[in-house]
Amino acid sequence: MAKQKLTREEALAFHLEPTPGKFEITATVPMTTQRDLSLAYSPGVAVPCEEIAEHPELAYDYTNKGNLVAVISNGTAVLGLGNLGALASKPVMEGKAVLFKRFADVNSIDIELDTEDPEAFINAVKLMGPTFGGINLEDIKAPECFIIEQQLKEVMDIPVFHDDQHGTAVICAAGLINALYLSGKKIEDVRIVLNGAGAAGIACLELLKSMGAKHDNCIMCDTKGVIYQGRTEGMNQWKSAHAASTSLRSLDEAMAGADVFLGVSAKGAVTQDMVASMADNPVIFAMANPDPEITPEEAHAVRPDAIVATGRSDYPNQVNNVLGFPYLFRGALDVHARAINDEMKIACAEALARLAREDVPDEVAMAYGQKLSFGRDYIIPTPFDPRLIYTIPPAVARAGMQTGAARRPIVDMDAYEVSLKSRMDPTASILRGINARARNAQARMIFAEGDDPRVLRAAVQYQRSGLGKALVVGRDSDVKEKLEAAGLGDAVRELEIVNAAKTDRLDEYKEFLYKRLQRKGFDRHDIHRLAARDRHVFSALMLAHGHGDGLVTGATRKSAHVLELINHVFDADAHHGAAGVTALLHKGRIVLIADTLVHEWPDEEDLANIATRAAGVARHLGLEPRVAFVSFSTFGYPRSERAEKMHRAPKVLEARGVDFEFEGEMTVDVALNPAAQENYPFQRLTGPANILVVPARHSASISVKLMQEMAGATVIGPILSGVDQSIQICSSNFTSNDILNMAVLAACKVG
Numbered sequence: 027m028a029k030q031k032l033t034r035e036e037a038l039a040f041h042l043e044p045t046p047g048k049f050e051i052t053a054t055v056p057m058t059t060q061r062d063l064s065l066a067y068s069p070g071v072a073v074p075c076e077e078i079a080e081h082p083e084l085a086y087d088y089t090n091k092g093n094l095v096a097v098i099s100n101g102t103a104v105l106g107l108g109n110l111g112a113l114a115s116k117p118v119m120e121g122k123a124v125l126f127k128r129f130a131d132v133n134s135i136d137i138e139l140d141t142e143d144p145e146a147f148i149n150a151v152k153l154m155g156p157t158f159g160g161i162n163l164e165d166i167k168a169p170e171c172f173i174i175e176q177q178l179k180e181v182m183d184i185p186v187f188h189d190d191q192h193g194t195a196v197i198c199a200a201g202l203i204n205a206l207y208l209s210g211k212k213i214e215d216v217r218i219v220l221n222g223a224g225a226a227g228i229a230c231l232e233l234l235k236s237m238g239a240k241h242d243n244c245i246m247c248d249t250k251g252v253i254y255q256g257r258t259e260g261m262n263q264w265k266s267a268h269a270a271s272t273s274l275r276s277l278d279e280a281m282a283g284a285d286v287f288l289g290v291s292a293k294g295a296v297t298q299d300m301v302a303s304m305a306d307n308p309v310i311f312a313m314a315n316p317d318p319e320i321t322p323e324e325a326h327a328v329r330p331d332a333i334v335a336t337g338r339s340d341y342p343n344q345v346n347n348v349l350g351f352p353y354l355f356r357g358a359l360d361v362h363a364r365a366i367n368d369e370m371k372i373a374c375a376e377a378l379a380r381l382a383r384e385d386v387p388d389e390v391a392m393a394y395g396q397k398l399s400f401g402r403d404y405i406i407p408t409p410f411d412p413r414l415i416y417t418i419p420p421a422v423a424r425a426g427m428q429t430g431a432a433r434r435p436i437v438d439m440d441a442y443e444v445s446l447k448s449r450m451d452p453t454a455s456i457l458r459g460i461n462a463r464a465r466n467a468q469a470r471m472i473f474a475e476g477d478d479p480r481v482l483r484a485a486v487q488y489q490r491s492g493l494g495k496a497l498v499v500g501r502d503s504d505v506k507e508k509l510e511a512a513g514l515g516d517a518v519r520e521l522e523i524v525n526a527a528k529t530d531r532l533d534e535y536k537e538f539l540y541k542r543l544q545r546k547g548f549d550r551h552d553i554h555r556l557a558a559r560d561r562h563v564f565s566a567l568m569l570a571h572g573h574g575d576g577l578v579t580g581a582t583r584k585s586a587h588v589l590e591l592i593n594h595v596f597d598a599d600a601h602h603g604a605a606g607v608t609a610l611l612h613k614g615r616i617v618l619i620a621d622t623l624v625h626e627w628p629d630e631e632d633l634a635n636i637a638t639r640a641a642g643v644a645r646h647l648g649l650e651p652r653v654a655f656v657s658f659s660t661f662g663y664p665r666s667e668r669a670e671k672m673h674r675a676p677k678v679l680e681a682r683g684v685d686f687e688f689e690g691e692m693t694v695d696v697a698l699n700p701a702a703q704e705n706y707p708f709q710r711l712t713g714p715a716n717i718l719v720v721p722a723r724h725s726a727s728i729s730v731k732l733m734q735e736m737a738g739a740t741v742i743g744p745i746l747s748g749v750d751q752s753i754q755i756c757s758s759n760f761t762s763n764d765i766l767n768m769a770v771l772a773a774c775k776v777g
């Protein structure tokens with residue numbers, strides 16, 4: 027897994043744009059008319075109020091309580107950064123809230139309470155009970171967190187769950203089950219050293235002991251060293267419960283001969299010497315965030331036989347509670363649970379451990395750009411594994427039902443799993459998939475317009491995200507100046523700047539271009555002007571000569587003009603079968619529109635070619651193509667000369683015998699809406715179309731721009747397909763993120 031460099035400015039920009047913070051709240055009901063207002067608010071709202079007053083359980087039906095979790099902190103133990111206070115903890119809490127939404131479709135809101143007094147904290151949370159279906163406590167330091175959680179559990183009738191304790195313990199247990207399996211050791215026999223006797227540490231050791239780890243085999247350490255029986259300094263009742271009868275006093279001493287090291291303490295707390303002194307095949311979970319107790323590189327340098335995990339996303343084996351809390355709450359909320367009990371936590375740990383041992387399906391491999399299989403570098407599922415949402419919550423819900431925590435048991439578990447699957451947003455996995463493939467490809471990407479700040483930001487991002495090498499075409503001083511103005515001055519040393527005026531390859535490029543254009547009215551002088559002065563042509567020449575693996579251009583000029591220039595070097599035109607395909611991503615759906623770039627007014631043969639190109643792009647994105655030739659008529663009615671070619675195009679494909687579904691002509695609603703399709707029982711699409719082949723470039727442009735402006739759809743493309751080399755042409759209104767997306771598409775040769 028390529029390590030990504032994240033700068034402070036990137037992290038700040040991510041939180042600043044497009045609006046401050048990481049989420050907003052949207053209404054799920056129409057709020058347009060007088061009638062809507064009367065229903066949502068007074069007088070209509072009185073009816074559910076009265077119903078709930080009489081039958082409190084109806085709050086789960088008439089309000090968002092049943093799918094709403096509060097992430098609550100006082101900021102006293104923010105990750106491993108220490109006591110930053112309530113306000114400064116907000117980015118982490120907003121982060122947890124968006125993880126709830128992204129991974130388990132749980133609505134969540136962060137609440138930061140400005141108090142270090144457990145009693146004040148407890149009172150505040152207790153009073154919030156009616157609002158939420160569950161309370162996720164976060165980053166509250168020990169020992170106050172134990173008191174707070176215990177008392178809230180006693181007084182509240184919804185799950186109260188301190189994530190840093192139990193979320194961490196569950197994931198740690200899941201990872202350890204598999205790590206021990208791989209190293210051939212049993213939990214009853216292993217010597218465990220745990221560093222960090224706080225929220226996470228105490229809960230991890232408690233859970234492992236309940237799973238068979240022997241008290242006498244476990245040593246817990248804190249900032250004062252080993253917690254031994256009789257120690258008085260820095261102690262509390264929770265630490266005392268794990269005090270060992272031992273003469274060992276320091277972490278250093280404890281590590282000698284240990285089988286397992288678990289770190290929930292602080293950055294750099296473990297040295298290479300300590301790791302070197304561990305037993306054979308040691309297990310090292312360095313879980314402190316954002317920086318681990320020891321990095322995997324450092325640990326492996328002295329112990330190649332170690333199985334190493336961290337809490338971070340950029341190393342293999344991410345042992346992080348993100349794998350737990352979204353799914354634990356999903357399962358708990360879906361049975362209207364009163365609590366998340368130990369049985370539910372253990373069910374979660376076991377289900378996670380089992381999932382990692384299963385064969386990894388292609389969709390997961392595609393999302394990560396590598397084949398994952400159970401082993402030392404894959405002991406726990408990856409956070410983006412789409413199976414988590416339909417595997418873990420049922421296990422949790424079942425345990426909740428068996429132990430009486432559930433208020434409303436699930437009757438049909440199969441139907442429940444199907445409903446969980448439908449909560450997944452397929453567009454997210456597509457975007458992740460192409461990013462992972464690009465990262466694997468490590469393409470040298472030519473960014474032709476090095477004088478544009480958006481292009482420069484995209485180029486820097488491309489390289490810093492570990493996608494490959496960015497080659498920026500421009501004048502050195504100009505690029506440097508613009509990078510500095512964009513606050514990216516230090517990127518000058520990272521990017522490769524290619525200046526057409528200075529390259530010694532120009533003669534070779536000019537010769538090539540002259541051969542192509544000499545019979546098209548271009549003389550040597552024209553050729554020099556094009557090759558040396560036009561960055562689109564120069565960049566295309568670089569690509570044609572293998573001096574880059576892909577090209578992104580077009581952010582500063584009209585696409586049609588840029589395409590014309592590219593065509594001096596490549597055959598990227600309608601005549602040679604090129605086509606433009608634009609992906610529209612909206613509300614969890616992805617629809618491709620074609621041709622958005624090359625053909626002005628395609629005939630039925632062209633339309634069939636365009637469909638085939640679009641089907642190729644769809645498959646590259648991981649979609650099984652279903653093409654609809656769209657028009658204003660459906661299967662011949664109303665009759666119109668303009669719709670004729672759309673009527674004939676499917677027949678062309680039929681004659682060719684292609685290997686994808688297609689149908690037409692039809693209106694867009696018939697193409698996209700299964701209910702409308704039912705009116706045409708003879709039609710051959712097995713589901714809503716995901717490719718719309720439109721009659722002409724103007725209708726393509728109108729559809730895409732309408733979706734973008736009116737619906738706020740995400741637009742990727744036009745993706746240039748059917749050209750020998752990987753070229754992507756941006757639009758002049760693209761943001762740096764859009765340009766980066768085009769570079770990613772070019773890198774994984776979608777097209």
Ligand SMILES: NC(=O)C1=CN([C@@H]2O[C@H](COP(=O)(O)OP(=O)(O)OC[C@H]3O[C@@H](n4cnc5c(N)ncnc54)[C@H](OP(=O)(O)O)[C@@H]3O)[C@@H](O)[C@H]2O)C=CC1
Binds near residue numbers: 167345346
């Ligand atoms: N990967 C994951 O999913 C998770 C990771 N964590 C990480 O675990 C760490 C602790 O979090 P949490 O338990 O909530 O915090 P707490 O404040 O509750 O506990 C911190 C504990 O770590 C000990 N400690 C701190 N620095 C050192 C050190 N250099 N050597 C030994 N012990 C040390 C403290 O010792 P003392 O008692 O002497 O002060 C205390 O016992 C953080 O880095 C956090 O990011 C937490 C939750 C989840």
Ligand SMILES: CC(=O)C(=O)O
Binds near residue numbers: 104165189315337346
């Ligand atoms: C992951 C997490 O919750 C922490 O580090 O605090």
Ligand SMILES: [Mg+2]
Binds near residue numbers: 164190
């Ligand atoms: Mg935390």
